[in-house]
Amino acid sequence: TSIPPRTPGRTRLGVMGGTFDPIHHGHLVAASEVAGEFDLDEVVFVPTGHPWQKSHKRVSPAEHRYLMTVIATASNPRFTVSRVDIEREGPTFTIDTLRDLRRLRPEADLFFITGADAMAEIITWKGAEELWELAHFVGVTRPGHELAAPVGSSGVTLLEVPAMAISSTDCRTRVARHQPVWYLVPDGVVQYIGKYGLYLDDEDGSASTD
Ligand code: ATP
Ligand code: MG
Numbered sequence: 001t002s003i004p005p006r007t008p009g010r011t012r013l014g015v016m017g018g019t020f021d022p023i024h025h026g027h028l029v030a031a032s033e034v035a036g037e038f039d040l041d042e043v044v045f046v047p048t049g050h051p052w053q054k055s056h057k058r059v060s061p062a063e064h065r066y067l068m069t070v071i072a073t074a075s076n077p078r079f080t081v082s083r084v085d086i087e088r089e090g091p092t093f094t095i096d097t098l099r100d101l102r103r104l105r106p107e108a109d110l111f112f113i114t115g116a117d118a119m120a121e122i123i124t125w126k127g128a129e130e131l132w133e134l135a136h137f138v139g140v141t142r143p144g145h146e147l148a149a150p151v152g153s154s155g156v157t158l159l160e161v162p163a164m165a166i167s168s169t170d171c172r173t174r175v176a177r178h179q180p181v182w183y184l185v186p187d188g189v190v191q192y193i194g195k196y197g198l199y200l201d202d203e204d205g206s207a208s209t210d
Pocket of ligand 1: 017018019020021025026027030113114115116117118119140141142143164165166167168169170
């Protein structure tokens with residue numbers, strides 16, 4: 001891995017975008033590993049507003065996804081959560097997330113963290129060319145997905161992280177089938193899901209796997 005050197009006086013800020021429906025230990029391990037390898041000062045988790053890739057799918061209300069993300073990250077002094085995407089109108093595009101964070105955190109160099117599956121989609125993202133200027137991209141391994149830097153990209157680092165064969169889709173399906181999600185998601189998130197009866201009427205989960 002080629003890790004960009006630290007610039008004196010600048011914060012190193014990781015950005016972990018996701019639907020987080022629900023947040024699980026795959027997300028948390030990925031963020032923690034990148035923070036360690038890249039010497040990040042902070043990782044900000046950014047729950048999506050309406051994810052454009054999932055517009056045909058059911059997604060839980062943003063406030064539930066935001067609160068589960070807060071619960072899951074609260075105990076880590078370097079983890080924070082941002083509302084920029086859930087407060088922006090319309091579908092969430094990563095280019096807008098990065099522009100907003102640059103404006104809000106002008107002192108920070110941004111490191112956008114993405115799993116192998118999302119990495120493969122980056123070139124199809126709106127404003128892909130400008131993305132490389134706004135942030136350094138870190139693609140992390142994910143079981144079942146091939147990790148490769150997008151063609152034409154620059155400033156992308158690939159990183160192997162402990163394999164966590166967990167997806168939010170699988171967690172939702174398990175809840176609907178009354179199977180446990182203990183140890184797949186943080187304890188507080190298990191309790192939050194139960195408290196609000198989330199995912200009970202999710203179908204067999206076959207509708208979404210991305
Ligand atoms: P869904 O099944 O609903 O798509 P998901 O588990 O893929 O949920 P997302 O919120 O879509 O979770 O993912 C947010 C980011 O976290 C993406 O960049 C994704 O690649 C990454 N990610 C999710 N799960 C893992 C995992 N187990 N290991 C590594 N990266 C992951
Ligand atoms: Mg996904």
